[in-house]
Amino acid sequence: MSEKPVQRPLAHVRQLPDGKWEEHFLDEHLRGVAGLAGEFAKQFDCADWAHLAGLWHDLGKYSTEFQQYIKSVSGYDAEAHLEGAPGRVDHSTAGAIHAMRRLDNRDGRINKYGRILSYLAAGHHAGLPDWSAADTGPKALSNRLDAAQDYLLDRIPAQTIPQEILAQANPMSRPHGGVDGLHLWLRMLFSCLVDADFLDTETFMDGDKAATRSGYRDLPSLLADFDLYMENKSAIAGATPVNVIRADILRQCREKAGLNPGLYALTVPTGGGKTLSGMAFALRHAVQHNKQRIIYVIPYTSIIEQTAGIFREIFGDNVVEHHANLDPEKEDARSRLATENWDAPIIVTTNVQFFESLFAARSSRCRKLHNIVNSVVVLDEAQLLPPEFLQPIADVMNQLASYYGVTFVLSTATQPALGSFQTFGNPAFRGLDNVQEIIDAPDVLYQQLKRVEVSIPDDLQTPRDWESLAAELLQHPSVLCIVSRRDDARELHRLMTVHEEGKDTLHLSALMCGEHRSEVIADIKARLKRNEPVRVISTQLVEAGVDVDFPVVYRALAGLDSIAQAAGRCNREGNQEEMGQVVVFVPPKPAPPGLLRQAAQISVSLLSGSANNVLGRDLAKQFFEHLYVRAPSLDKYGIHDLLTQDARDCQIQFRTVADKFKLIDDSAYQTILVRYGNNDVLLGKLEKEGPQRWLMRKLQRYSVNIPKRLFVQLEKQGDVREIWQGIYVQVGDTLYDKTLGVVIDGNIAPDELAI
Numbered sequence: 001m002s003e004k005p006v007q008r009p010l011a012h013v014r015q016l017p018d019g020k021w022e023e024h025f026l027d028e029h030l031r032g033v034a035g036l037a038g039e040f041a042k043q044f045d046c047a048d049w050a051h052l053a054g055l056w057h058d059l060g061k062y063s064t065e066f067q068q069y070i071k072s073v074s075g076y077d078a079e080a081h082l083e084g085a086p087g088r089v090d091h092s093t094a095g096a097i098h099a100m101r102r103l104d105n106r107d108g109r110i111n112k113y114g115r116i117l118s119y120l121a122a123g124h125h126a127g128l129p130d131w132s133a134a135d136t137g138p139k140a141l142s143n144r145l146d147a148a149q150d151y152l153l154d155r156i157p158a159q160t161i162p163q164e165i166l167a168q169a170n171p172m173s174r175p176h177g178g179v180d181g182l183h184l185w186l187r188m189l190f191s192c193l194v195d196a197d198f199l200d201t202e203t204f205m206d207g208d209k210a211a212t213r214s215g216y217r218d219l220p221s222l223l224a225d226f227d228l229y230m231e232n233k234s235a236i237a238g239a240t241p242v243n244v245i246r247a248d249i250l251r252q253c254r255e256k257a258g259l260n261p262g263l264y265a266l267t268v269p270t271g272g273g274k275t276l277s278g279m280a281f282a283l284r285h286a287v288q289h290n291k292q293r294i295i296y297v298i299p300y301t302s303i304i305e306q307t308a309g310i311f312r313e314i315f316g317d318n319v320v321e322h323h324a325n326l327d328p329e330k331e332d333a334r335s336r337l338a339t340e341n342w343d344a345p346i347i348v349t350t351n352v353q354f355f356e357s358l359f360a361a362r363s364s365r366c367r368k369l370h371n372i373v374n375s376v377v378v379l380d381e382a383q384l385l386p387p388e389f390l391q392p393i394a395d396v397m398n399q400l401a402s403y404y405g406v407t408f409v410l411s412t413a414t415q416p417a418l419g420s421f422q423t424f425g426n427p428a429f430r431g432l433d434n435v436q437e438i439i440d441a442p443d444v445l446y447q448q449l450k451r452v453e454v455s456i457p458d459d460l461q462t463p464r465d466w467e468s469l470a471a472e473l474l475q476h477p478s479v480l481c482i483v484s485r486r487d488d489a490r491e492l493h494r495l496m497t498v499h500e501e502g503k504d505t506l507h508l509s510a511l512m513c514g515e516h517r518s519e520v521i522a523d524i525k526a527r528l529k530r531n532e533p534v535r536v537i538s539t540q541l542v543e544a545g546v547d548v549d550f551p552v553v554y555r556a557l558a559g560l561d562s563i564a565q566a567a568g569r570c571n572r573e574g575n576q577e578e579m580g581q582v583v584v585f586v587p588p589k590p591a592p593p594g595l596l597r598q599a600a601q602i603s604v605s606l607l608s609g610s611a612n613n614v615l616g617r618d619l620a621k622q623f624f625e626h627l628y629v630r631a632p633s634l635d636k637y638g639i640h641d642l643l644t645q646d647a648r649d650c651q652i653q654f655r656t657v658a659d660k661f662k663l664i665d666d667s668a669y670q671t672i673l674v675r676y677g678n679n680d681v682l683l684g685k686l687e688k689e690g691p692q693r694w695l696m697r698k699l700q701r702y703s704v705n706i707p708k709r710l711f712v713q714l715e716k717q718g719d720v721r722e723i724w725q726g727i728y729v730q731v732g733d734t735l736y737d738k739t740l741g742v743v744i745d746g747n748i749a750p751d752e753l754a755i
Helices: 026-044 047-056 064-072 093-102 112-123 178-205 207-211 219-236 241-256 274-288 301-318 333-338 351-357 387-403 442-448 466-473 486-497 514-529 560-567 595-607 617-630 639-644 654-660 680-689 693-702 708-717
Strands: 010-015 021-025 263-267 294-298 319-322 346-350 376-380 407-412 435-437 452-455 478-482 506-508 534-538 552-556 580-585 669-673 703-707 720-724 727-730
Touching: 010 026, 010 064, 010 178, 021 026, 021 178, 026 047, 026 178, 047 093, 047 112, 047 178, 093 112, 112 178, 178 387, 178 639, 178 654, 219 274, 219 301, 241 274, 241 442, 263 274, 274 294, 274 301, 274 376, 274 407, 294 301, 294 351, 301 319, 301 346, 301 514, 319 693, 346 351, 351 387, 387 407, 387 617, 387 639, 442 617, 452 560, 466 478, 466 486, 478 560, 486 506, 486 534, 506 514, 514 534, 514 693, 552 560, 560 580, 560 595, 560 617, 595 617, 639 654, 669 708, 680 693, 680 720, 680 727, 693 703, 703 708, 708 720
Parallel strands: 263 407, 263 435, 294 346, 294 376, 319 346, 376 407, 452 580, 478 534, 478 552, 506 534, 552 580, 669 727
Antiparallel strands: 010 021, 669 703, 720 727
């Protein structure tokens, strides 16, 4: 380090309305981040690591180069502290190098302590790096720690950095989870660091915004609200057989809430009130065991709004709804400060957002992870976990339950076979082996809640045509028909509405934005409640968590789990004098390739010539066993090996894993914001001011995922345009139809699940 003296170094500056400048001094920033990060990491007993990471993450800002840079930037905005743009100064590598020099290398062996801190410091803006990989080149941590990079620390003038910041001892707490858990432990520390960094920066740059992050109520008060809501709901509910059973399910969930934290199954037939009973267990369990929040995880983006709406009715603004559609791929200061950190007491999110974040590398995506610690996570419709990622998902769930105080509740009518098993020729599946059932006698419950008869065609190989099916549906005044593809839903809806008696047929698919779907579902429920005729054509989005109640439901051939979910929309309240009718039919086109088609084929093999109860738990168990055994791999992309094979030497391929762990291929889809209702004001504010957390939360309701090849077509035609980096919005009024949602000339691509 040179001897050149400098004035007190800066972390950030901002211009006040009166034109004066306010300074955020670097030593204050480092101590502030260290304090916050350490508090966050206390939740998993590793405050010393996080505190040290906070002290060292921005050491590179002490360089003369960085200080000159921040002073020369016009306006001194928050962009000044982000890497990657031309002319910016690398300020994150210096802390990584200092960690390697300062921390004990244990008699010449691999300096694991130094490497751990190096990942955190080097990645706190650009994201957790790979240790070494051809496609990351100079960004790989091994390259950034090369002796050729030492100048990034050595250029800092001597005596500039306070010695009490530099001179720190080795942390004493131990990493959690052994070799298999090192990656998750590192991500948790990284989460503590980046959230603390963003919050400390936000407090300085925009104190008013920072203040909006507080003010949530505690879980005991929310439990009191919930109990009052359920008491009022019970008081007006009729004493029907179904309601009596639901009340008993609720009682059992409340009674079992005192059990020790761990892994639980809530196995209840559709229509048994799983959503509210599961929340009853989660809230009471959280209060009794001092958990910090409830995270409710839903399989599809397309149905998240209903569950979030139910919880907002009970808990008000203490609920945050978060999915991945509007997370910007490219980050800047504004978008980072707008990202979610899950600081609310109740989070409603998706499988994609929850599990992809646990394998993420980007700082904005990892920011929330420390707030999963010591929480209750309810996995709604747990049977929809994707088989090709089942092994890394099971691994991370076991780690979270064992080392981070997370209680999981697997809530579904069709429990997947997630216990460990061995199949010939494949690696053993390391499953969830200590799952406790909350319900005392699930099989008895299924008999008590049987409300439908399922009709299976004698010939499961010969398809029906849409025209004859439409004619048959028109014979029913009220009927729900569920298909597996968006284009099938659109075609069947068209055939229904060409007939006078079918003019009022309603349509549901993920080509409609959330706000639109919510309005249609509310309309459906209102018509059913008034006993008015209503016919609905829907994709499978209606199957998970949408509590409609039809006398007749048709279901295109699918997996047994999907058939069971469809049956849950039939005679749901048990009010019909006769059993509800569920009719399975073979559609003109098979299900889309991949998991959906494989599931349908397994159903054919199990149902052909079988007299078994289609909705029985035994048959469901056989279905999942076949599904997992037939899967080419339960770790298709080798995630476990990438994370663990060199973990003993603290060499982890974070970015490679993040790129491979995609529950849906985001390269195949583009999210657009549509113009619906009165959202023009929100879209105008986004275009003018850029992403803000509260604004992005509201705009989630107006997002639709479009296949990339069709998005390119829309962009060429001028139907969409980019109004902020990576955020596209509908232009004009013709793209979005008030009945069908997004309408594109030509054929809609065969549709996978819109998650």
